[in-house]
Amino acid sequence: MVTTTLGELEEAxxxxxxxxxxxDVVDLFALRERVEVTVLETLCGFFATGGHDVDGFRSAVGWLKAHVALTDGDAKALAARARRLAVWPTLAKLLFDGS
Incomplete structure (x- = not known):
């Protein structure tokens, strides 16, 4: 089964x-890691295009805290990781393609 939408993924x-x-537990953690990488890749694009600004938030941290209920520390860490990957495209490519 190929999942192409969030709805299909949620159902699966x-x-x-x-x-x-x-x-199976090890495989489940590997799958979780792949999903987390996909989330990070999506966030990099979202923040790079100012998606949080369109939503009325001046910072990625504020957007993350409001929309996905992250703690301040977790939101700061995730936003910083996305910023670092945005300025290191070679590293980002390796992470996103699983290298």
Whole structure:
């Protein structure tokens, strides 16, 4: 199954069953990491295009705290990571393509 939309992903996750065995738990963490990288890649583009400004927030941190309920520390760390990747495109490419 190829997931192409957030709705399809949400449905697939809702139907997901993972056996409580070592290999499956390790695979689940690897999948979680891939989703986190996809979130980070999306945030880099969102912040680079001023998506948070359009929404009325002057900072990425404020947007993250308001819209995804991150703590101040978590929002600052995620926004800083996105900023660093924006200025290091080679590193960003390696992270985003799984290298």
């Amino acid at each position: 996750v809702g139907e997901l069953t993972v056996a409580p065995v070592s290999a």
